[in-house]
Structures are given as C-alpha cells and as structure tokens.
Amino acid sequence: MGFMTKQQLERAREYHVLDYVLRYEAERYKRVGGGYRSKEHPSLAVSERGFYWHSHGLSGKTALDYLIYVRRYGLVDAACMLLNECPVERSVTIPPSSPERKALTLPLHHKDNRRVIAYLQSRGIDRDLILDCINRGVLFESQYHHNCVFLGKDEYGKTCSATIRGTTSDFKRDANGSDKRFGFILPPDNPSSQTAACFEAPIDCLSHQTLCKHGHIPPFDGWRISLGGTAIGALEHFLKRHPEVTQCLVCTDNDEAGELAAAKIAKLPGITTARAPPLHGKDWSDTLKLTQTKNNKIKGKIL
DSSP, X not given: OEEOOHHHHHHHTTSBHHHHHHHHOGGGEEEETXXXXXXXXXXXXXXXXXXXETTTTEEESBHHHHHHHTSOOOHHHHHHHHHTOOOXXXXXXXXXXXXXXXXXXOOOBOSOOHHHHHHHHHTTOOHHHHHHHHHTTSEEEBTTTOOEEEEEEOTTSOEEEEEEEOSSSXXXXXXXXXXXXXXXXXXXXXXXXXXXXEESSHHHHHHHHHHHHTTSSOOOOSEEEEOSSSOOHHHHHHHHHOTTOOEEXXXXXXXXXXXXXXXXXXXXXXXXXXXXXXXXXXXXXXXXXXHHHHHHHHHHHHO
C-alpha cells in the first residue's frame, strides 16, 4: 500500500477546481453566466469561487475536494491523479502473491477508440500499428477522459498493469494496482527472437516501430518492451519469462535518468547489451517527430 506525504497533499490542494474541470472535464459542462453547470447534474456548478453541488450540499474550492466529494476518489488516488505521481511506498511492502495485493483497477472503455487513434497519429505513429495494438487488446480509449490506456499482460493474457496517457494534456499515471513487472510489449514477427529493445514508455515503443516500418532506421525484428519509467523490473521479469533472449538494445531517454537506467541494465547477467539512445531529441517520440518534420520539408522542396 502507498501513502501521500504532507508536502504532496499540500501541492495537490493548490490545484483549483475550475482549472481541473476546464482541462479534463470541459465536455461534461456548459457555460452558464459567469461559471459552468454540469450537463449530467444541473445543480452542480463550478466557477472561480469553487464548486457547489446544491442538491447534495457539497462545496469546495480545490480540485482535490472535487475529486473526493463529487467523483468519489480516495484521497491518495485523487492526489496521485492531480500530481501525476505515484504514492510513496511504505517500508513494509506486500509480496506480489499476497492476497492483500490491491486489485488492478482499469478505466472504463469508451464505445470507440477514435480519439486515441487520432492522438497517436498526431504523434506520428503509424495507423496500422495503432490498430494492431487495439486488436490485440493492449490499447484502448478510456470512457470519461478519452485517455490512452496501454496494458501489460502476463503469459496467459491476463492484464496485470495499465499505463494511462492523456490525449489532451501531459497527464500520465499508472492505474491503481498495476504490477510494474508486466510492461507494455510489442512482440516480434519471429516469436523465438533472441533480441529485445527496452524503452521508457509505450509511445516510445510505437515511435521506434514506426521509424523502422517507414525505413527511417534499420529494421528490427525483436521484442519491444516499455519499462514504465526508468526502473528495470519489467525487463528483469521479461528475461525470466524469455530465457531465449540474450541481447538487449537499451533505448532509454537521452538524459541522466535514461543513462542511469542503461547502466543498471548493462549489469544484468546472461545478456549482452548495447546502448541505442534516441537519434534526435530527448526520446524516441521526439526522434519520430523530428524525422518526419525533416522529411516533409525535403518533400516540399522537391514538389
């Protein structure tokens, strides 16, 4: 189980409810006078003065209050969402096999995936690769915020983790109860491949795959694994499940944290590693964007 520090809670309370509503729930409200009214609950009003739910007698000024009293989030979950931070781990952790382990809580599925597809395409990712992830059941669009939800599964196809990425903001977080040992994975055409490439985020995996498909970088027919950050637990667990993999391309970001993760991975026994940082920018998403921008400029000059 995790908890929030006093400093984290103080920072979460600085987030005004109107800022939150306009950023994440604008489609659920309509402008009325100097404020906004909920389309679902007409007695729920939000303005610069805060929110007031007349029929329930609830009011507050902060986004934290709003998530707790209106959206029924727990205190820790609400603070995590606002800060885009994971809770601090207690000194005594619960083993993965313990029945007390918190169950994975996934966002509800939206009726379609149009916004996720449009968002990822706007990031330059190949449409067919996006649809393949959706068809394999490792990507979907959440119901309320239309976020990208990338799933990590075990060898039996059970969903064990979820990484949530905003489509209209920089919002990022893991779903409650995620087991970080199971990362988002793009499998190779050859399931017996002895090579894997590890990235910090699912979008980096897809960006690298797009670059390969379009011939911007050499082809790669190995596993692509998202670490979900710079911790290497997902890679370690993957290697235990795939002892045939003996080579690893370390594709973490072009920053200090990415280099530190690469150094840790280089010390893992039983595999040969090679550093393969992004060619341009901070991460592979930057590389894809800059590469496509450069190619579009060249095409424009030719035309």
